[in-house]
Amino acid sequence: MKVPLDGSRPDAVFPSVTRERWRELALGVLRKSGVETGSPEEALASITYDGVTIAPLYDASDLPGDPGLPGSAPYIRGSRPEGGGWDVRQRHEVADPEAVLADLENGVTSLWLALEPEDLPRVLERVYLELISVTLDAGGRTREAAGVLFELAERKGSGALAGNLGADALADPETAIELARLCAENFPDLRAITVDGTPYHDEGGSDAEELGCSVAAGVAALRTLTGAGLTVEEAFGQLEFRYAATADQFLTIAKLRAARRLWARVAEVCGSDAGQRQHAVTSSAMMTARDPWVNMLRTTLACFAAGTGGADAVTVQPFDARLGLPDAFARRIARNTQALLMEEAGVARVIDPAGGSWYVERLTEDLAEKAWEWFQEIERAGGMAAARESGLVADRLAATWKRRAANIARRRDPITGVSEFPNIGERRPSRAPRPGEVTGVHYAQEFEALRDLADAQEIRPTVFLATIGPVAAYTARASFAANLFQSGGIATVTGGHGVDPDRIAADFIAAGGGAVVCLCSSDRLYGEHAGxxxxxLRRAGAQKVWLAGRKGEFAGVDADLYAGCDALGVLRTTFDDLGVTR
Incomplete structure (x- = not known):
């Protein structure tokens, strides 16, 4: 906004805006759209999987309170008092020294090694351990992997080590205690324990559920370490938290800010002012195997949100992660995504760039409250270990995944390139298989399974779209129907383009016929010609007749498909009608 040349204040030139005035205008628009409501806030609001209301409008009255300053409790605005960017952490699952060096030479500042202990010396032989941080991910062989890293550092003369040894205090408390003592006594920049929230996200859980589980796991780790004789400050200093970052940028920003607020409250109760160190990883659940290039967009949004949300380290998964082991190009795109955001977009130049946003501040607080309620429920159940053993955590995550899966099936949670705008003629790149078992859910998995089934047929399943009337009358619904059927790998053929039933039936026969057709037109023309x-079409051999839209009943029409319908149900029924065995 430009300041007036006469020196007067902008708010003296422009009329003041009030919430009531906005409500009046919003109600007018809603009524013109056929929505009768007395509350535009209620009509336009949405609800997250945690029950948090996303309002259509926020103002200063929504601010929850003073969020503090960056680098000080409650750390909502960041764990550090200064900016300067985040740690660019790249994950490696195979022992490829050249790939590791290529990453380090081109912007990566930290390594996340999911390798066997015996592979570490070869991978790290030409790496200057005193210049980077290393995070280990060796599962049940964490103690061995840590020992190899210590020996390697000593042999290379690298007295200082930084990073995380990746111990799991819940799965293996003895190893966690042993490594935590070593780090506390000898390596001030090396942490022993990773509190990983991503498995809860990968099982379909919500943001607050991931947060609550991670805080409960963190508290369990604190109890383990302090019970073994470490001081409170030493115990807090041994933990690093890992969270999933998704393409829902505002929820990701709020989640990371809320996580620091939650952990600051735990620290306060323990008599400490320790902050939370965070490692954000772009979500595995959101990645797709179909149209994998769209994953670049998803991970860019997620990375932006992670950096904006104040993560200390960020890992961007390569776009081909669902296809197998990433190639050199995919790894380059992953690391360059972070470089572009930091160096060219300037995301790292501002501390807590989302701070002060009425929406983000309110969302942060609401998410923190929901997560704290879930954390307290876990604590009442006896803590994280007991809650997992009893099935409390698994049941909660399964219930959320059931709701999420229902929304995905109805395309209320659209997946670009899969459930929306599919490319059934795509040629996907080929990748070598990844080592180990892939766990967790993928949001696109049901649609992708149907695509695989369609691709496996000698002749691709096809539906005939019978367009009625002029182009303007049928285009929107024909495009909608084609998009829906193609999301399951079912091809569509269009014919008709008029109102003569015999002409439309002739087009159907010329196109090869088939068992399934879908009528596409306007409500008015349906009333005149659908029956x-x-x-x-039935006389010409069609056995199932769909109608694109949701308007009344017509003779000869079996069912309709519309925005918000069970798209997966439509696709599965269509496979059955076409004789494709599922």
Whole structure:
């Protein structure tokens, strides 16, 4: 906004805006759209999987309170008092020294090694351990991997080590205690324990559920370490938290800010002012195997949100992660995504760039409250270990995944390139298989399974779209129907382009016929011609007749498909009708 040349304040030139005035205008627009409501806030609000209301409008009255300063409790605005960017951490699952060096030479500042202990010396032989941080991910062989790293550092003369040894205090408390003591006594920049929230996200859980589980796991780790004789400050200093970053940028920003607020409260109760160190990883659940190039967009949004949310380290998964081991190009895109955001977009130049946003501040607080309620429920159940053993955590995550899966099936949670705008003629790149078992859910998995089934047929399943009337009358619904059927790998053929039932039936026969057709037109033309066209198509051999839209009942029409319908149900029924064995 430009300041007036006469020196007067902008708010003296422009009329003041009030919430009431906005409500009046919003109600007018809603009524014109056919929505009768007395509350535009209620009509336009949405609800997250945690029950948090996302309002259509926020103002200063929504601010929850003073968030503090960056680098000080409650750390909502960041764990550090200064900016300067985050740690660019790249994950490696195979022992490839050249790939590791290529990453380090081109912007990566930290390594995340999911390798066997015996592979570490070869991978790290030409790496200057005193210049980077290393995070280990060796599962049940964490003690061995840590020992190899210590020996390697001593042999290379690297007295200082930084990073995380990746111990799991819940799965193996003895190893966690042993390594935590070593780090506390000898390596001030090396942490022993990773509190990983991503498995809860990968099972379909919500943001607050991931947060609550991670805080409960963190508290369990604190109890383990302090019970073994470490001081409170030493115990806090041994933990690093890992969270999933998704393409829902505002929820990711709020989640990371809320996580620091939650952990600051735990520290306060323990008599400490320790902050939370965070490692954000772009979500595995959101990645797709179909149209994998779209993953670049998803991970860019997620990385932006992670950096904006104040993560200390960020890992961007390569776009081909669902296809197998990433190639050199995919790894380059992953690291360059972070470089572009930091160096060219300037995301790292501002501390807590989302701070002060009425929306983000309110969302942060609401998410923290929901997560704290879940954390307290876990604590009442006896803590994280007991809650997992009893099935409390698994049942909660399964219930959320069931709700999420229902929304995905109805395309209320659209997946670009899969459930929306699919490319059934795509040629996907080929990748070598990844080592180990892939766990967790993928949001696109049900649609992708149907695509795989369609691709496996000698002749691709096809539905005939019978368009009625002029182009302007049928285009929108024909495009909608084609998009829906193609999301399951079912091809569509269009014919008709008129109102003569016999002409439409002739087009159907010329296109090769088939068992399934879908009528596409306007509500008015459906009323005049749908019944006759359906009858003509049935005489020509059609066995199932769909109608694109949701308007009344017509003779000869079996069912309709519309925005918000069970798209997966439509696709599975269509496979059955076409004789494709599932």
């Amino acid at each position: 006759a066209v359906a009858a003509a």
